[in-house]
Amino acid sequence: MDNNMPLIALMGNPNTGKTAIFNLLTGMNQKVSNYPGITVEQRRGNAQLKENCAVQIMDMPGTYSLTPESLDEKIVAQQTLKWLNGIDRTAAIISVVDAGNLSRNLYLTSQVMDLGIPVIIALNMMDRVMQKNQNIDGIKLQKMLGVQAVVPMSAREKWGIEELQTELLNVIKLENSEISSHLQIKIPKEIEKIINPISEFLIDKNNYDNYITNIQALRIITRKSALELYSECENLNGAEIKSLTLLRDNVAFEIDELGMNHRILEATLRFDMLDRALNDQNLIIQNEIKQISRSERVDKILTHKWVGPLIFIALLYGIFQSIFTWATIPMQYIDSGVGYLGNYCVQIFSPGILRDLLVEGIISGVGAILIFLPQILILMFFMTILEDTGYMARVAFMMDKLMNKIGLHGKSVLPLMSGYACAIPGIMATRTIDSWKERLITIIVLPLISCSARLPVYTLMIGAFIPNKPILGFLNLQGLTMVLMYFLGTVTAMVIAAIISRFIEEKGKSSFVMEMPPYRMPLAVSLFRQVYTRGKLFVINAGKIIMAISIVLWFLASFPKPESDEVTFSIQNSYAGKIGHAIEPLIAPLGFDWKIGVGLITSFAAREVMVSTLATLYNVEDEGDDFVGITEALKNEVNPLTGLPRYTPLVALSIMVFYVYAAQCMATFAIVKNETNSWKWPLIMIVYMTGLAYIGSLLVYQGGQFLGFV
Amino acid sequence: MSIKQLHHLLPGESAKIISFHTDLTLQSRLVEMGILPGVEIRLMKKGPFKGPIEIKVRGYEVALRYKDAMHINVS
Numbered sequence: 001m002d003n004n005m006p007l008i009a010l011m012g013n014p015n016t017g018k019t020a021i022f023n024l025l026t027g028m029n030q031k032v033s034n035y036p037g038i039t040v041e042q043r044r045g046n047a048q049l050k051e052n053c054a055v056q057i058m059d060m061p062g063t064y065s066l067t068p069e070s071l072d073e074k075i076v077a078q079q080t081l082k083w084l085n086g087i088d089r090t091a092a093i094i095s096v097v098d099a100g101n102l103s104r105n106l107y108l109t110s111q112v113m114d115l116g117i118p119v120i121i122a123l124n125m126m127d128r129v130m131q132k133n134q135n136i137d138g139i140k141l142q143k144m145l146g147v148q149a150v151v152p153m154s155a156r157e158k159w160g161i162e163e164l165q166t167e168l169l170n171v172i173k174l175e176n177s178e179i180s181s182h183l184q185i186k187i188p189k190e191i192e193k194i195i196n197p198i199s200e201f202l203i204d205k206n207n208y209d210n211y212i213t214n215i216q217a218l219r220i221i222t223r224k225s226a227l228e229l230y231s232e233c234e235n236l237n238g239a240e241i242k243s244l245t246l247l248r249d250n251v252a253f254e255i256d257e258l259g260m261n262h263r264i265l266e267a268t269l270r271f272d273m274l275d276r277a278l279n280d281q282n283l284i285i286q287n288e289i290k291q292i293s294r295s296e297r298v299d300k301i302l303t304h305k306w307v308g309p310l311i312f313i314a315l316l317y318g319i320f321q322s323i324f325t326w327a328t329i330p331m332q333y334i335d336s337g338v339g340y341l342g343n344y345c346v347q348i349f350s351p352g353i354l355r356d357l358l359v360e361g362i363i364s365g366v367g368a369i370l371i372f373l374p375q376i377l378i379l380m381f382f383m384t385i386l387e388d389t390g391y392m393a394r395v396a397f398m399m400d401k402l403m404n405k406i407g408l409h410g411k412s413v414l415p416l417m418s419g420y421a422c423a424i425p426g427i428m429a430t431r432t433i434d435s436w437k438e439r440l441i442t443i444i445v446l447p448l449i450s451c452s453a454r455l456p457v458y459t460l461m462i463g464a465f466i467p468n469k470p471i472l473g474f475l476n477l478q479g480l481t482m483v484l485m486y487f488l489g490t491v492t493a494m495v496i497a498a499i500i501s502r503f504i505e506e507k508g509k510s511s512f513v514m515e516m517p518p519y520r521m522p523l524a525v526s527l528f529r530q531v532y533t534r535g536k537l538f539v540i541n542a543g544k545i546i547m548a549i550s551i552v553l554w555f556l557a558s559f560p561k562p563e564s565d566e567v568t569f570s571i572q573n574s575y576a577g578k579i580g581h582a583i584e585p586l587i588a589p590l591g592f593d594w595k596i597g598v599g600l601i602t603s604f605a606a607r608e609v610m611v612s613t614l615a616t617l618y619n620v621e622d623e624g625d626d627f628v629g630i631t632e633a634l635k636n637e638v639n640p641l642t643g644l645p646r647y648t649p650l651v652a653l654s655i656m657v658f659y660v661y662a663a664q665c666m667a668t669f670a671i672v673k674n675e676t677n678s679w680k681w682p683l684i685m686i687v688y689m690t691g692l693a694y695i696g697s698l699l700v701y702q703g704g705q706f707l708g709f710v
Numbered sequence: 711m712s713i714k715q716l717h718h719l720l721p722g723e724s725a726k727i728i729s730f731h732t733d734l735t736l737q738s739r740l741v742e743m744g745i746l747p748g749v750e751i752r753l754m755k756k757g758p759f760k761g762p763i764e765i766k767v768r769g770y771e772v773a774l775r776y777k778d779a780m781h782i783n784v785s
Contacts, residue, residue, distance in 0.1 A: 065742035101770045104744035223738045264730070267741035288769035289724060289752045295771070296754060305758045397773045401761035404775075410762070511736045511778065513743065516764060516771040 005046065005056045006172050007088070011076065011112055012096030013105050014062030015390075015517040017124045019043075020155035020526060021096055022059040025165070049169045058090070065267075066111045067219055067226045069511075070434035074229065081233040083115055085206065092118045092148070092171045094164070099129045099136055099152065103284065106274050107267070109145070113182045114215055118171045119147045122164055127154040136283060144281050146182035148174075156523065183277060185269045187214050194254045195221065197247045205234060218266040220244075221252050295390070295518040303394050312395060319382045320420065323375050323452075330374035338367030357554060364612060365550020365605060366543060372422070372608070375452045377535050379421035383414065384530045388522035393514060400512055406494050407501020409438035410512055416442065416493070419449030420486075423668045425534060427675055437506045441497050443675060444685055447668050448493040450486045450660060453607040457659045458485055460611055464631040465652035481656075489660045492692070553602050553609075576601065590658065590697040591651040603664040610659070650709050654701040661696050663689035716779040717763060719753040726750050731781035736774075740782075744768045751784070 012018045026045025043059040060079065061072035068074035083089045095112055097105040113119050123138060138150040149167040153160020192199075198217040202208060208216060219226045227248055231241045252262040261268075278284045302308055342363045349355040386392045392414050400410030408416075411433045418426035426446050433439040450458075462478050469477040557576040572581075580598035587597050599610040614634070637646040663669070669682035676682075719725055727747050730737040740746070745767050755764040760776040774782075 064739070067738065067742070069739050101768065104768045104770065107742060107744065223735075261730070261737075263738045264741040264746060267738070268746055271741070271744060271746055289750055289766045293771075296766075299755065299764075303755065303757075393773075397757065397762050397764065400773075400775065401757060401759055511739065512762060512773065512775045513736060513739055513778075514762075514773045515743075516773055518771075 005054050006091035008047075008055050008057050008168065009079075009090040009093045010057055010059045010096060011093055011108065012062060012122075013064055013098065013108055015515060016062070016096045016098045016105065017155045018062060018096045019059060020523065021094070021122055021124065021153075021161075021164075022057060023526060023529065024155055024158065024161045025057055047165070047168075049165050049172075051169060053169060053172065055091070055168060055172065057094075063108065065108055067222060068229060069225070071431050077229055078233055080112070080115055081230070083117060084208065084212065085233075090117060092120060092168065094120050094122050094168075095147075096122045096124055099123045099126045102136065103271075103275060103278060106145070106278075107270060109147075110183065110270055110274060113145065113147060114184070114212060116212075118174060119182075120164070120167050120171060121145070121147055121150045122160075123150055123152045124155055126152045126160070127157050137281075140281050141283060144183065144277050144283070156520075183273065184211060185215070185266075185273050187218070187269065190258065191218075191255070191260075191265070194258070195251055198244070198251055201244055201247060215266075217251075218269070221248050221255070221262045222266055223263060293518060295516070298519055299394065299516075302391070303398055308394070308398050312398065315386075316417070319379070322382075323378050323421070326378055327374040331371055334367070334371050334373065338363060338370065342367075356558060357551065360558070361551050361554030362547060365553070365609070366547055370539070372452045373535065373539065375455075376421045376425070377531055379418065379452075380425065380531050380534050381527070383418060384527055384534075385522055387414070388520075388527060388530075390517040390519045393516050396514055397516065404512075406498040407438065407441050408497050409433050409435060409442070410514065412438065412442040416446060416449060419446045419451060422451050422453070423447045423449070423665065424671050425537075427668070427671050428537075430675070434511060435506070437501070437504050440504060440676065440681065441501055443672055444500060444681065445493040445497045447663065447665065447685065447689065448489050448496065448661065450489040451607075451665075453665065454485070454659050456608040456611045458482055458656055460614075460631065460634075461652040461656050464634050465647065465649045467649075481653075485656055485660055488657070492661070496688070550605055553605055557598075557602075557613075589702065590694070591648075591654045591701040592658075592697075593646060596655065600658075600662070600664075603659075603662070604666055606667070607659060607664050648709075650701060650704040653704070654697045657700050658693045658697040660693075661689055662693035713783050713785045716751075716753070716765075716774075716782040716784050717756075717776055719784065721753055721755055724750060724752040725784035728783040728785050730783070734778060734781035736778050740774075743772065745772070 010018055010022055022043065022045065025047040045057050045059075046054055047057050048054050060076050063073040063076045065073075066077050066080055068077045093112055093115070095109040097109060109119065109121060121141070123136065123141070126136070129136060136152065138152045142148075142150040148171050151160055151164045151167055153164060155161070187195075192214060195214065195217040198220060199213045202213050202216055206213075206216075216230070220230055227245065230236075231244065236244065255262040255265060275284075302311060342359045345355065345359050345363065349358070383392075386395070395413050396410035398410075399413045403410055403412055412430070415426040415429040415433075418429055423446050426449070427443050430439045430442045430446075433442060458481075462481050466478050466481050471477050471480060553576070555575075556579070557574050559575060560573070576598050577594070579601055580594035583597045583601075584592075584594045587600070592600070595614065599613040602613040603610045634647050635645065638644070639646040663686040669686060672682045672685065673679055713728055716725075716727075727745065727749050729747055730740070734740075745751070745765075749767060752766045753763065754766050754771065757763065757776075762773040762775055763779045764771060764773045
């Protein structure tokens, strides 16, 4: 993208339709990338304005204020501090405001106005206001605040966007000097005097004007995170931080002595100014709290004490049911497509190491992950619907108490549920949890939730060794075993969360303040766009790692080549085979032989690789990865020592329990490393999960044998 | 008009926020969301087993934890 285009920032509270406006302005011309160093998504796109002028729009995470509470919000706050220092300043800011909730939304807008950058207010969701036979006078509001423009609009009904583009063009043509003076807080003289020591510190450090200095001083005394943010952005040294903290503590004390409250001072002054101005201009919509909204009536059922959770469980059941049924056909297509591609490459390339690497290593390895794409996309489709309708906020509301008991957060429910498809998007979704401790615990236990990559292993083992017998008339032993595996993972995740929450120290206090957005129909366009971008990120992130590991595994399984051509190559003699034999004594107590051992090692790329590894080991490649072939091979395998079948239902159960717990997906740990910014947590996870897997399998196999099962 | 804590309100009852207890670290965020002394609220719903409390304020709906609601004085 062209970096010479003027940059426009899109800012606003959560749930104001910011992203819908972003989509309308930029069309398909957008790019999702990560902020440097951290994996918070940054969305940028080009917007074509009239008169052949184009701008770049930057969509910022939704936030309530410029003092951060969560990781997402910190990004916004850091960015604005940079702008204050004149670094990468944007040409203008579009402040997206929910017209139905004007007074709260204007808080952020008024903080943003202080930055000295031209502000255009996109007064979104006007359709809702007009439905109630009310109106907001945009010109009056514009004059009252002193912003460049106020554009009443509805991104949902797609009107007002042209006016917004026109105003953007006007602002870009402005010279800096033409910024009008805006509505400012009147800081009482006595407070100005008290905060003066901090103001002096700031003036020494920055070139802020008098007003900005006072505003920054007020912000720094509200809470620790504001002070930390400032110190971080200004690269303060230890001594400076110490003296600023001391100044802050003194000032806070003096303010409280005056009978005021330092923690709410900025907001009190700001809302006082805003509410008064709105009232004077008659822009306030009266008595809103008495109205019973449609959402509130719907919530009487959906978040009802008993009915609510039942509906939630029914929805979950429906979603999982459809994931498994709808995905079957596309998965078969992908499977045969990958097979076709492999065969095609075999035909057009001459035999040799490069062809083997391409076909056996890269195509089969990447194909193994692509096959789960349908399941992941379907799950993301439903998750996005639940999120966009506003239902997920209600789930967090219903589950917070229960989750809090085991050290998690109401907002942990969504990531944990995503974990049934794949841990990676789940881990990425934990960013919305404002408490570091609860976010970390959610990440740590998330890989215990059985993801779709375990499914092929469960399917293979259950299909081969668990009898298809009815139980209690309506249940089936195979289905029940499957449910049991999912249940085992989920319950263990809860128990582990409860245990480790006692050992992890809290950075800041846990809180739960969650807006319950009104229920609304999701927009088809934004729904599919979100599913598409999330799916793409998954394929790219996981694909890179899987490709690399596939190559390494292919090498281990294919080398060293036998010296003479007469000896046929056997995987037993490969590096992988040797490793398998080497670890056999270790895994024998679990009922596993060296072949399973090789599968365990290759599973580090991705769990489902176990199935294809076994397929390779049993030389059934000729039949493709036909499950029947592997099933028969597994059933017919004989233990040379006893002459009895090598694999029994007990061994199958032991393998499945191992797969429920084991830390086998390198991509997951790479993401955890990214999200927690250290190798400490991924390493802890690998250790505890491997321990659980070993002990779990050991108990199943040895306990089963003790009880007389074979 | 006696002073009580937010969690004592019954569903459907309205009240005005008076002050926050000092222990309420959450208060900085609450005020940024427009939930500050002097503002009227209506309690919409209480979750079961001392679960979260949902209130309506300034035309929007927001949920808080029970233990935080105990630190908010209303009348």
